Amino acid sequence: MELLDKDLLSLQETRTLISKAKKAHDIYKTFSQSKVDSIVKAVAEAAEKEAVRLAKMAHEETGFGIWQDKVVKNTFASRVVYESIKDLKTVGIIKENDADKYFEVGVSLGVIAALIPSTNPTSTTIYKTLISLKSGNAVVISAHPNAKGCIIETTKVLSDAATKAGAPEGLIGVTTMPSLGATTELMKHNDTALILATGGEAMVKAAYSSGTPAIGVGPGNGPSFIDKSADVKLAVKRILASKTFDNGVICASEQSIVVESCMKEAVKEELIKQGAYFLNEVESKKLGKFILRANGTMNPQIVGKSVESLAKMSGLNVKEGSRVLISEETTVGKNNPYSREKLTPILAFYTVDNLESAIKLCIEILMNEGKGHTSTLHTEDKEVIKAFALRMPVARLLINTSGTFGGLGATTNLIPALTLGCGAIGGSSTSDNIGPLNLLNIKRVAFGVKEQEEITGNITSEVSSTETSMSKDQLELIIRKVVEQLSALS
Known part of the structure; x- marks a missing residue:
């Protein structure tokens, strides 16, 4: 045999x-x-x-x-x-x-x-x-x-x-x-x-x-900030549509929602109206045990599962027809499963005092996991967009669109792609949405447009001029000292 x-x-x-x-x-x-x-x-x-x-x-x-x-x-x-x-x-x-x-x-x-x-x-x-x-x-x-x-x-x-x-x-x-x-x-x-x-x-x-x-x-771990200038109903629609698509397996999908305290109740109310289920403290702990494995990595058993399956797995009794499970959180860290990437219909919900705190929290979430990948922002305020653009450690900051389809280039004019570069900060060799031009070597054929003497001649002239200038200064200093010495003798 x-x-x-x-x-x-x-x-x-x-x-x-x-x-x-x-x-x-x-x-x-x-x-x-x-x-x-x-x-x-x-x-x-x-x-x-x-x-x-x-x-x-x-x-x-x-x-x-x-x-x-x-x-x-x-x-x-x-x-x-x-x-x-x-x-x-x-x-x-x-x-x-x-x-x-x-x-x-x-x-x-x-x-x-x-x-x-x-x-x-x-x-x-x-x-x-x-x-x-x-x-x-x-x-x-x-x-x-x-x-x-x-x-x-x-x-x-x-x-x-x-x-x-x-x-x-x-x-x-x-x-x-x-x-x-x-x-x-x-x-x-x-x-x-x-x-x-x-x-x-x-x-x-x-x-x-x-x-x-x-x-x-x-991995991605994109936070989504809903600004007070945003259309809340539309923002929630986009986030939930993104997070529920294929039960959340796309890494550009939202992982956390961040709001200012003045927006908390309005956003929560709209989330619930559109099918989100907010977990209480006991329920959050039960579900949290299934998100991460002992080695700190995401539990594959939760990946791409429906809310119904997640509830059954963790022994929860959630409202029938719920689309997403949401846990209100206050901390970010490797040991907090809700602040990590969750390729399933689970979101974290954070409340902050002001815009500056929101920016800092979004940065903290990304630096904990998912840096360089994607973040979303819902706002009509151009100054808020600029503030996030300048400080978010991501390759894709998506404005008023879903993380999933915006990141892939379906609802934005980014290159349509299923491989999304995270840049050096995310350990990637590029920050691009990967396309054919990333898989090419590009040979440049360049014609001469100047003679070498035009470059070397100008520099040599500048150096000579500098040397001459320095010699005159030195000469003037010597003459001054000689005159001073002669005056002293007289």
């Missing part, structure tokens, strides 16, 4: 996928912009066509979220992302500036290692594949073990469409036997050009520690 080591098989599979992807890229990088675009279009159309089936697969396999909302995410990742990138120049000369006498050439990187989270498995696979292909790269999908079935099927849909449209075999690959060793091999392999990492903090750190260039994004 032949015994096979699954870990060794997963390593071999990963190496084979990378080898095939590299060979495919060697062919693909010679394709024209129009040929690349035709392949990207075919892949996007195939993904959109299967949006419903893949959404149901993701929900059934992971148990996270709401399948109907996953259809929206799959459609966003295919149709909306495609529409935003279809006209981008990514092959050959991508920009010409005759006035300043330079032009830019797009150079694909090679093989992209795309790490996929279990929270948004099919949509992230579609999105990362599209932006990788648009930028002229091959891609190897690293499937999350808890969502490998739907990720593998999504990749098959994309790969089949690409091949039919003329892409070389192996341009899109996926690990069918995911393991820690396989992911490590994919990240550290010499033929991996870039890691595109979306997932847990540990995984993102591993990507940056691999020795391979990486774009990774960590």
Whole structure:
């Protein structure tokens, strides 16, 4: 009987996928912009066509979220992302500036290692594949073990469409036997050009520690401040719609609501009217025990669960039809689960005395977790917007819109994306919403506009002038001393 080591098989599979992807890229990088675009279009159309089936697969396999909302995410990742990138120049000369006498050439990187989270498995696979292909790269999908079935099927849909449209075999690959060793091999392999990492903090750190260039994004923990100038009803509608979408699994969704004391009752009343359930102290403690694990990380059992499931899990008897559970809090810290990221319909509610206190509290929440990611602000006061813009440690400050769809670039004019950079403060290599141009090397071809002598001559002249000036001063000082000495002798 032949015994096979699954870990060794997963390593071999990963190496084979990378080898095939590299060979495919060697062919693909010679394709024209129009040929690349035709392949990207075919892949996007195939993904959109299967949006419903893949959404149901993701929900059934992971148990996270709401399948109907996953259809929206799959459609966003295919149709909306495609529409935003279809006209981008990514092959050959991508920009010409005759006035300043330079032009830019797009150079694909090679093989992209795309790490996929279990929270948004099919949509992230579609999105990362599209932006990788648009930028002229091959891609190897690293499937999350808890969502490998739907990720593998999504990749098959994309790969089949690409091949039919003329892409070389192996341009899109996926690990069918995911393991820690396989992911490590994919990240550290010499033929991996870039890691595109979306997932847990540990995984993102591993990507940056691999020795391979990486774009990774960590957790979100966005506070939402409702200013006294805001339309409260509209602000609450946006926040609850965002937090309940796919049961809160998108990291840009709101995690806390912050209000001034003068607004507290009005906001609470509107939240309750729109379906929020405020927990009492006993209920908050019961639910709080399920938010974090002993090691201080989010409990996966709560991720993407409905209010009904959360209540049942923690032994709560909440009002039927409640959309979100809210706990009133006064502290922020690693040990306060409500002040952390909660990828589920749970919100913290904070009350402060004034605007300055609100700004400081929002900063404290973000620095506790989620720094660099996203924050939302509901206001009609431009000075309040400026105050937050200057001080919030985030890459995205979203005004009068939802965290989920605003951050993804659906209800804002940000680049439509499912990977949101957090900047250096958040441990990320960029603060961008990641698009095809982040997966390119850009070669600059610059023409000379001055002769070297024009630069060196001016500087030499300035130096000489300075030296001459100094010599005169020194001479005058000597003459003065001589005159003083002669006067003393007379």
